[in-house]
Amino acid sequence: MTAVTERRRIAAPSTAQRIRNWILNPWGEPRGLVVITWIYVAISIVPVVVAIMFSFNAGRSVTAWQGFSLTRWYLDDPRSSVIGDPRLQHALLQSLKLAGLTMLIATPLGVMLALGLARWRGRLASASNFIMLFPLVTPELVMGVSLFLVFVNLFTFIPLGTTAQVMGHVTFSLSYVVVIVRGRLFSIGRQYEEAAADLGATPWETLRLVVLPLLLPAIFSSLMMVFAISIDDFVISAWLSCGSSCDTVPIRVYSSTRGAPLPSINALATVMVAMTLTAIGIAWVVHRYMTRGERRTGKQGGMTQAMGAFDL
Amino acid sequence: MSGGEIELIDLNKHFGPHRAVDNINLQIPGGEFFSLLGSSGCGKTTTLRMIAGFERPTSGQIVLDGADMTETPPHKRHVNTVFQSYALFPHLNVFDNVAFGLRRQKVEPDQVKRRVNEALELVQLTSFEKRKPAQMSGGQQQRVALARALVLKPAVLLLDEPLGALDARLRKQLQVELKSLQQQVGITFVYVTHDQEEALTMSDRIAVMSNGRIEQVAPPEEIYEAPATVFVADFLGVSNLMDAVASGSDATGRCKVKVGGFDCYAGRGSADATGTTKVTIRPERVRLEPKGTGGENRIPGTVQRWVYLGNSVQLIVGLATGAKIQALMQNTGEEIPYREGAEVAVHLPATALRILEDTGAPLASAED
Ligand SMILES: Nc1ncnc2c1ncn2[C@@H]1O[C@H](COP(=O)(O)OP(=O)(O)O)[C@@H](O)[C@H]1O
Ligand SMILES: [Mg+2]
Numbered sequence: 094m095t096a097v098t099e100r101r102r103i104a105a106p107s108t109a110q111r112i113r114n115w116i117l118n119p120w121g122e123p124r125g126l127v128v129i130t131w132i133y134v135a136i137s138i139v140p141v142v143v144a145i146m147f148s149f150n151a152g153r154s155v156t157a158w159q160g161f162s163l164t165r166w167y168l169d170d171p172r173s174s175v176i177g178d179p180r181l182q183h184a185l186l187q188s189l190k191l192a193g194l195t196m197l198i199a200t201p202l203g204v205m206l207a208l209g210l211a212r213w214r215g216r217l218a219s220a221s222n223f224i225m226l227f228p229l230v231t232p233e234l235v236m237g238v239s240l241f242l243v244f245v246n247l248f249t250f251i252p253l254g255t256t257a258q259v260m261g262h263v264t265f266s267l268s269y270v271v272v273i274v275r276g277r278l279f280s281i282g283r284q285y286e287e288a289a290a291d292l293g294a295t296p297w298e299t300l301r302l303v304v305l306p307l308l309l310p311a312i313f314s315s316l317m318m319v320f321a322i323s324i325d326d327f328v329i330s331a332w333l334s335c336g337s338s339c340d341t342v343p344i345r346v347y348s349s350t351r352g353a354p355l356p357s358i359n360a361l362a363t364v365m366v367a368m369t370l371t372a373i374g375i376a377w378v379v380h381r382y383m384t385r386g387e388r389r390t391g392k393q394g395g396m397t398q399a400m401g402a403f404d405l
Numbered sequence: 406m407s408g409g410e411i412e413l414i415d416l417n418k419h420f421g422p423h424r425a426v427d428n429i430n431l432q433i434p435g436g437e438f439f440s441l442l443g444s445s446g447c448g449k450t451t452t453l454r455m456i457a458g459f460e461r462p463t464s465g466q467i468v469l470d471g472a473d474m475t476e477t478p479p480h481k482r483h484v485n486t487v488f489q490s491y492a493l494f495p496h497l498n499v500f501d502n503v504a505f506g507l508r509r510q511k512v513e514p515d516q517v518k519r520r521v522n523e524a525l526e527l528v529q530l531t532s533f534e535k536r537k538p539a540q541m542s543g544g545q546q547q548r549v550a551l552a553r554a555l556v557l558k559p560a561v562l563l564l565d566e567p568l569g570a571l572d573a574r575l576r577k578q579l580q581v582e583l584k585s586l587q588q589q590v591g592i593t594f595v596y597v598t599h600d601q602e603e604a605l606t607m608s609d610r611i612a613v614m615s616n617g618r619i620e621q622v623a624p625p626e627e628i629y630e631a632p633a634t635v636f637v638a639d640f641l642g643v644s645n646l647m648d649a650v651a652s653g654s655d656a657t658g659r660c661k662v663k664v665g666g667f668d669c670y671a672g673r674g675s676a677d678a679t680g681t682t683k684v685t686i687r688p689e690r691v692r693l694e695p696k697g698t699g700g701e702n703r704i705p706g707t708v709q710r711w712v713y714l715g716n717s718v719q720l721i722v723g724l725a726t727g728a729k730i731q732a733l734m735q736n737t738g739e740e741i742p743y744r745e746g747a748e749v750a751v752h753l754p755a756t757a758l759r760i761l762e763d764t765g766a767p768l769a770s771a772e773d
Pocket of ligand 1: 420423425443444445446447448449450451452
């Protein structure tokens with residue numbers, strides 16, 4: 094007892110001091126940054142969440158909440174739901190058609206291009222490498238106008254419409270495929286190709302049995318990326334559109350919102366967001382699954398994977 | 406499997422102005438364990454990659470069993486490589502990795518199975534067939550890489566620092582295994598390493614390389630006991646290297662050298678050497694005599710350190726030339742009269758003094 098009373102008393106930290114310590118958190122990542130990050134995420138997501146919310150509005154307003162209905166604007170409303178309104182249904186199909194075709198055309202093309210560019214040395218190759226990045230930095234509007242002029246003045250045998258839209262989408266999504274696949278090619282290096290040649294594989298066998306299997310994660314990421322990019326696109330689809338029968342989801346959302354919008358537009362947008370997220374989600378999961386061995390040993394591809402987005 | 410004789414004739418590889426491989430000539434008979442030894446960046450890998458066919462020589466010829474294969478693409482060469490990074494196909498399991506080469510040769514499936522199992526047995530990896538490379542340790546991956554190459558029964562096996570990524574204990578163990586494996590299969594090994602001990606213990610012959618050139622080709626004992634050049638002696642850490650100026654051979658066929666101002670004769674090495682170079686002598690051949698003893702090859706000095714080693718005594722002697730020299734004296738039970746501080750005459754017998762050729766290669770010891 095006496096020992097306790099004799100011990101020197103040290104005041105506990107004040108409440109203000111404790112809060113300060115909690116935020117600065119000297120033992121880990123500063124919590125201040127974490128808090129700011131979450132505030133940013135919340136702010137940027139709120140509009141999307143609100144838009145999605147109103148697709149479940151029971152009434153016809155997109156600004157006043159009138160009760161919850163799970164399916165009215167998706168399925169039930171005979172005239173104006175996503176299923177009931179032929180224009181919305183058509184826009185959805187057109188978007189899916191464009192995204193699907195673009196994905197299936199741009200990916201193989203991009204893979205071949207990436208293989209060629211990665212193996213081809215010289216001045217022309219570095220020029221092509223540079224040009225490949227153009228669509229990534231060109232403003233989409235400029236890209237759209239250029240494509241429009243090309244189809245109207247040069248490729249007059251291709252009328253504006255689905256074909257032109259697909260070609261436009263392929264043109265700009267090709268760059269993404271090349272960047273993704275080249276990143277992967279760079280990270281796996283030449284060692285496996287050399288090993289295959291060393292073991293007697295012809296260049297064709299090397300491509301088929303070694304390079305393409307190793308590129309699978311990147312090819313898959315590319316498919317999903319292209320799908321997500323294409324389904325999101327507004328500017329190029331609009332420039333190359335043939336009128337309302339070529340309208341995609343973004344175009345339909347745009348034109349309806351300028352008139353008298355119904356929650357069915359929110360429902361349509363929600364479907365699109367869901368598809369984009371699903372594509373990216375699948376790409377991420379499959380890529381993780383296919384490259385799991387590499388991460389464990391940490392031998393190959395560490396760099397590019399660490400770089401994140403492009404090699405997904 | 407007979408054959409496996411490799412010949413490199415005037416082989417050059419330049420990367421821009423840089424001569425990675427500079428006029429190499431080598432003859433490697435079939436079945437030999439041949440090592441390319443040299444510090445990092447001296448052109449070992451480039452040489453090996455030219456033999457494998459991954460690099461195209463700037464000039465020169467690569468001959469395998471009498472046939473020029475300089476322009477043959479890698480997949481048509483009867484040589485196989487064990488890569489430093491192993492380069493096991495990550496998407497294939499062990500069995501498919503080892504079977505890869507056999508299947509390219511259109512070997513029958515049951516034959517493939519038999520030969521893959523034999524190869525895995527050879528490297529003691531049976532029951533690992535279904536594993537993926539990522540699920541194996543470094544040492545095991547190394548063995549798979551070895552099996553994958555050996556299963557094709559190549560005429561020549563090229564190994565680029567195959568043990569470089571392993572820890573010291575495993576290295577030692579695999580060195581022994583690799584050497585006995587080579588004797589068992591009897592094919593030519595061209596082995597690249599920067600580790601002199603590894604080269605000395607495993608090889609039949611060693612080529613010491615520096616700056617893309619070959620300094621000396623000889624069996625391990627000779628490389629160590631009778632280094633031909635200053636670089637080789639320095640690289641192997643040979644003791645008692647002394648600066649000298651040579652002036653050609655005398656009437657008796659010995660080389661006249663000035664070691665720090667003292668006239669000496671070197672009876673070993675190239676007698677015709679001239680100019681500034683180095684001489685060396687093995688510590689056990691150095692004689693210490695009482696101060697003032699006359700005769701050729703005697704240089705005055707002072708004992709600086711006296712180290713008792715049990716069966717011998719090591720003395721560090723500072724020569725009047727400024728150099729330090731090591732002498733080993735057998736401990737015969739008799740008193741060794743030269744203690745620290747004693748002044749002596751150091752006798753470097755001409756029959757033991759070796760003159761080295763100075764090729765101008767920068768020395769490793771000069772860097773630190
Ligand atoms: N593809 C290349 N391009 C340019 N220089 C190279 C290339 N490959 C090797 N070199 C250079 O050639 C020299 C020898 O390299 P290398 O054969 O790998 O040496 P080692 O295997 O002995 O360490 C080094 O200086 C290296 O920088
Ligand atoms: Mg090397």
